Amino acid sequence: MLCKFLVLAAFAASPWAQAAEVQVAVAANFAGPMQRIAEAFAAASGHVVKIASGATGKFYSQIGAGAPFEVLLSADDETPRKLVAEGHAVGGTQFTYAIGKLVLWSPQPGLVDDKGTVLASDRFRHIAIANPRLAPYGVAGYEVLKARGLAQALAPRVVLGETIAQTFQFVATGNAELGFVALSQVMGPGKPVAGSYWIVPPALYREIRQDAVLLKAGQANPAARALLAYLKTDAARQVIESYGYALSGP
Structure with missing residues (x-):
C-alpha cells in the first residue's frame, strides 16, 4: 500500500502531472491488459493514452515509414532492437514488460x-x-x-x-x-x-519476450516516458500477470 502511494505521489509531483497525450502501438495480444493499464495510468497521471493494436510486423513497417507512434509495446524483443539500430527508437529505453505464453x-x-x-x-x-x-x-x-x-x-x-x-x-x-x-x-x-x-510447454518454442521502447516521435513527450515508467510499477505488473503473462526481473 505504501509503495502504491509513493508511486502516485511521484506522478503528482513530477512534470508528468501536466496532462498530455501519448500515441501507443500495442501488440494485438496485449490489447486487453493495455486497456486496463491505460485507464489506471490516466487516473494516476492525468495523461491520456491513445491505443492502436495490431501486428508487430506491420507496426515495424509503419514506424519506419514515419507513423507518429510514440511508444511501441512489441510482441517480441527483436523489433524494438531493430528500431533502435535504425534510428527510429531511443537507445537505453527498451525493456521487457511481459513474457508471453x-x-x-x-x-x-x-x-x-x-x-x-x-x-x-x-x-x-x-x-x-x-x-x-x-x-x-x-x-x-x-x-x-x-x-x-x-x-x-x-x-x-x-x-x-x-x-x-x-x-x-x-x-x-x-x-x-x-x-x-x-x-x-x-x-x-x-x-x-x-x-x-x-x-504449451515453454521448451517447445522460443521464449516470447515482449519489449517496450520509446520511439523517436515520443522522445520529447513527458507522457510517453511516464507511461514506460508506469509499466514497471507493481500496479501495472499485477495487471500483466493476471492475464497469464510471466514477468521478467524486478
Missing part, C-alpha cells in the same frame, strides 16, 4: 487435451495460426508443430491470421476448430478459460 485453444469443451495430442488426430479440419512473418506468436505456433513433427502434415489445414487477434477470431467464430493463440486472449482477472486448451 502460447496456448492451443478451442471453444469446444473436450476437443483439446492437456498434452496437445489432438494435433496428431483427425478431430479437426482447420487450425488457426498467426502469420509468422508478422506475429511472433505465429512463429511460436510453427515451432510447436515442427517440434511435434507435424508441420508438413498439418500445412493443408492451417488458416493464417494476419494478427493474433484475427487468429483468435477464426477460432472463436468456428472458422477453425482450434488454434494457437496467446494465453492472455482466453483468460483475464477472475476469468477462467472457456472451452478446452493446452498451455
Whole structure:
C-alpha cells in the first residue's frame, strides 16, 4: 500500500502531472491488459493514452515509414532492437514488460487435451495460426508443430491470421476448430478459460519476450516516458500477470 502511494505521489509531483497525450502501438495480444493499464495510468497521471493494436510486423513497417507512434509495446524483443539500430527508437529505453505464453485453444469443451495430442488426430479440419512473418506468436505456433513433427502434415489445414487477434477470431467464430493463440486472449482477472486448451510447454518454442521502447516521435513527450515508467510499477505488473503473462526481473 505504501509503495502504491509513493508511486502516485511521484506522478503528482513530477512534470508528468501536466496532462498530455501519448500515441501507443500495442501488440494485438496485449490489447486487453493495455486497456486496463491505460485507464489506471490516466487516473494516476492525468495523461491520456491513445491505443492502436495490431501486428508487430506491420507496426515495424509503419514506424519506419514515419507513423507518429510514440511508444511501441512489441510482441517480441527483436523489433524494438531493430528500431533502435535504425534510428527510429531511443537507445537505453527498451525493456521487457511481459513474457508471453502460447496456448492451443478451442471453444469446444473436450476437443483439446492437456498434452496437445489432438494435433496428431483427425478431430479437426482447420487450425488457426498467426502469420509468422508478422506475429511472433505465429512463429511460436510453427515451432510447436515442427517440434511435434507435424508441420508438413498439418500445412493443408492451417488458416493464417494476419494478427493474433484475427487468429483468435477464426477460432472463436468456428472458422477453425482450434488454434494457437496467446494465453492472455482466453483468460483475464477472475476469468477462467472457456472451452478446452493446452498451455504449451515453454521448451517447445522460443521464449516470447515482449519489449517496450520509446520511439523517436515520443522522445520529447513527458507522457510517453511516464507511461514506460508506469509499466514497471507493481500496479501495472499485477495487471500483466493476471492475464497469464510471466514477468521478467524486478
